[in-house]
Amino acid sequence: MAVLKKTPTMVSIPNHFCPGCGHGILNRLIAEVIEEKGYEKKTIMTLGVGCSCNMNASWNGDKIQCAHGRGAATATGVKIARPDLLSIAYQGDGDAYVIGLAETLNAAYRNEPITVFVINNNNFAMTGGQMSWTTMPGQVTTTSVHGRDPALTGMPIRVPEFAATFPDVAYVARGSVHSAKEINRLRGYVKNAIEAQLNGEGYALVEVLCQCPTNWGMSVEKSIKWMEEEVAPYYTLGELKGRRK
Amino acid sequence: MRKMWKGNHAIAEAAMRAGCQFYAGYPITPQTEVSEYLSYRMPELGRRFLQAENEMAAVYMIFGAYACGMRSMTSSSGPGFSLKQEGIAYLCANNYPAVLVNVQRWGPGLGTLDSSQTDYLRDTRGGGNGDYRVIVYAPNSIQETVDLMYNAFDVAEKYRNPVEILSEAALGQMMEPVEFPPFKERTEDLGWTFDGTDRPHGRIDNPQKPDALRAKVAAITANEQRWENYRVEDADYVFVAFGLPSRTCRNAVDQLREQGVKVGLIRPITVWPFPYKAFEEIPDTVKGVISVESTDAGQLIEDVALAVKKMCPGNVPVYGLFSGQKIPKTKEIVAFFGGVRSGETKEVF
Numbered sequence: 001m002a003v004l005k006k007t008p009t010m011v012s013i014p015n016h017f018c019p020g021c022g023h024g025i026l027n028r029l030i031a032e033v034i035e036e037k038g039y040e041k042k043t044i045m046t047l048g049v050g051c052s053c054n055m056n057a058s059w060n061g062d063k064i065q066c067a068h069g070r071g072a073a074t075a076t077g078v079k080i081a082r083p084d085l086l087s088i089a090y091q092g093d094g095d096a097y098v099i100g101l102a103e104t105l106n107a108a109y110r111n112e113p114i115t116v117f118v119i120n121n122n123n124f125a126m127t128g129g130q131m132s133w134t135t136m137p138g139q140v141t142t143t144s145v146h147g148r149d150p151a152l153t154g155m156p157i158r159v160p161e162f163a164a165t166f167p168d169v170a171y172v173a174r175g176s177v178h179s180a181k182e183i184n185r186l187r188g189y190v191k192n193a194i195e196a197q198l199n200g201e202g203y204a205l206v207e208v209l210c211q212c213p214t215n216w217g218m219s220v221e222k223s224i225k226w227m228e229e230e231v232a233p234y235y236t237l238g239e240l241k242g243r244r245k
Numbered sequence: 246m247r248k249m250w251k252g253n254h255a256i257a258e259a260a261m262r263a264g265c266q267f268y269a270g271y272p273i274t275p276q277t278e279v280s281e282y283l284s285y286r287m288p289e290l291g292r293r294f295l296q297a298e299n300e301m302a303a304v305y306m307i308f309g310a311y312a313c314g315m316r317s318m319t320s321s322s323g324p325g326f327s328l329k330q331e332g333i334a335y336l337c338a339n340n341y342p343a344v345l346v347n348v349q350r351w352g353p354g355l356g357t358l359d360s361s362q363t364d365y366l367r368d369t370r371g372g373g374n375g376d377y378r379v380i381v382y383a384p385n386s387i388q389e390t391v392d393l394m395y396n397a398f399d400v401a402e403k404y405r406n407p408v409e410i411l412s413e414a415a416l417g418q419m420m421e422p423v424e425f426p427p428f429k430e431r432t433e434d435l436g437w438t439f440d441g442t443d444r445p446h447g448r449i450d451n452p453q454k455p456d457a458l459r460a461k462v463a464a465i466t467a468n469e470q471r472w473e474n475y476r477v478e479d480a481d482y483v484f485v486a487f488g489l490p491s492r493t494c495r496n497a498v499d500q501l502r503e504q505g506v507k508v509g510l511i512r513p514i515t516v517w518p519f520p521y522k523a524f525e526e527i528p529d530t531v532k533g534v535i536s537v538e539s540t541d542a543g544q545l546i547e548d549v550a551l552a553v554k555k556m557c558p559g560n561v562p563v564y565g566l567f568s569g570q571k572i573p574k575t576k577e578i579v580a581f582f583g584g585v586r587s588g589e590t591k592e593v594f
């Protein structure tokens with residue numbers, strides 16, 4: 001039997017993401033969990049700079065556009081002012097792990113009671129596809145035109161693994177949007193990351209592997225295949241730190 | 246009852262009296278005592294103190310908290326205050342209030358710990374990218390620091406614009422008798438702040454932004470200029486100085502007046518908006534205006550020259566005494582004046 005699912009009111013169907021982009025899936029999952037919790041009017045979303053800026057047009061909820069990399073710091077301030085509200089930072093990999101690595105790790109280290117979602121699409125998408133710390137070895141970007149050379153630029157960064165080592169952190173996971181099965185799993189991670197904050201358990205981080213067909217120069221099908229075969233094996237999926245029950 | 250207080254402790258306590266609920270900062274001399282004091286004082290009052298990982302993070306914490314309406318402030322000095330500039334530009338872009346404290350140390354880069362006013366041009370011109378201004382108070386005593394801080398949050402919220410207290414190393418470190426105003430708290434909702442309901446935030450989008458900024462600048466310039474004039478009404482020569490140099494300058498005025506020389510002093514209390522109105526009192530017969538400042542090559546003098554051009558008839562010469570990384574001594578000011586009067590010292594503008 002077909003199950004009819006309503007689009008959550010916090011996401012509008014017209015949006016500024018490219019066709020086939022994975023951002024929209026995560027937007028929807030977050031919106032579903034927020035609605036489930038009855039927090040539509042009690043959530044402040046801090047948007048990093050990157051393709052997450054597109055959410056200024058399509059996220060139907062309170063949102064603060066902060067500077068590139070400063071999502072964790074801004075969301076920390078929001079939570080301090082309004083501990084009764086859900087404070088979420090929504091950022092890209094470049095935002096959270098390159099320019100904002102200090103803010104991301106320090107917020108995790110201090111166990112700020114915020115929820116951070118990081119879309120990892122292995123590049124700086126908004127600015128036209130430059131190399132990020134998450135770019136895969138050999139991956140062609142506009143600043144690694146012969147493919148990323150790890151000997152010169154390092155291996156792709158794995159921030160959640162590090163954040164999970166901080167003793168107080170409440171919840172860390174990495175999900176992906178490349179298959180229905182993974183989207184289902186991801187929904188559980190999103191829920192845990194939001195519940196962890198609502199229950200006062202502490203800091204939560206969910207990284208989400210996400211296709212960027214536009215800047216990868218691939219069809220959606222090819223993007224999905226590449227994620228499955230190249231990205232997910234390196235960026236291990238699953239919970240890196242489970243909630244203390 | 247007045248009690249002896251260190252400048253940096255007093256400014257921190259004044260922020261508490263003014264209802265500041267949240268502070269984030271990163272240690273740097275000569276403002277560290279602000280953080281140190283608040284680290285125990287704020288928990289004592291049931292408020293939040295946060296030692297941030299760096300100055301940028303601190304300003305964005307304030308950004309997030311004030312977006313939600315919480316009275317918040319940050320402080321720094323030298324390179325630390327430079328790191329905040331991006332965040333200050335973001336505060337202004339969004340019309341968020343904030344209170345900022347810059348206890349100036351001398352020089353670019355790491356500079357030195359000496360007392361100075363070398364951040365004048367940056368702080369009065371906005372400092373980050375884009376066109377905006379921060380309301381900047383420049384006190385010359387610890388009591389005045391306290392009094393200005395007491396109103397800073399109200400003014401920041403009134404105009405939805407950051408307010409900065411521009412202090413100086415020596416003003417932060419020295420002790421003076423102070424009386425504190427009573428504790429106050431703003432309880433009413435500012436109306437536009439983020440509360441999760443996605444109500445209107447009074448965001449001004451393009452293409453209205455330039456007009457909105459012009460209107461805001463005009464209102465602040467009309468209402469918020471503050472200054473103190475001393476013996477200006479019949480002066481042949483007028484000194485202009487703010488902060489600590491204004492104190493030695495005032496002594497120089499007294500000494501020269503005793504010798505029968507008609508000199509006066511304009512002391513800007515707001516350095517942005519610059520108090521053009523103070524210059525109205527200068528007599529048309531004035532022979533010269535002298536900027537006295539703890540800078541290396543002259544910064545305040547640019548505003549002085551503009552004010553003189555606008556407010557004084559004729560081409561009144563503007564001179565500059567730039568004392569570098571120290572406060573100019575009274576006798577140095579008197580000696581400099583001798584050069585101006587004899588024609589030996591040439592005008593800058």
Ligand SMILES: Cc1ncc(C[n+]2csc(CCOP(=O)(O)OP(=O)(O)O)c2C)c(N)n1
Pocket residue numbers: 049050051052068091092093094095096119121123124125126127132
């Ligand atoms: C201080 C600053 N530096 C650089 C930029 C330009 N910039 C905008 S988005 C971006 C990269 C975004 O990459 P990511 O965070 O991975 O987000 P994505 O677009 O891939 O979702 C850069 C470098 C900026 N806006 N601000």
Ligand code: SF4
Pocket residue numbers: 016017018020021022023051121125126211212213214215
């Ligand atoms: S550029 Fe990439 S990440 Fe950005 S909206 Fe398009 S597909 Fe998505």
Ligand SMILES: [Mg+2]
Pocket residue numbers: 050092093094119120121122123124125132
């Ligand atoms: Mg990216």
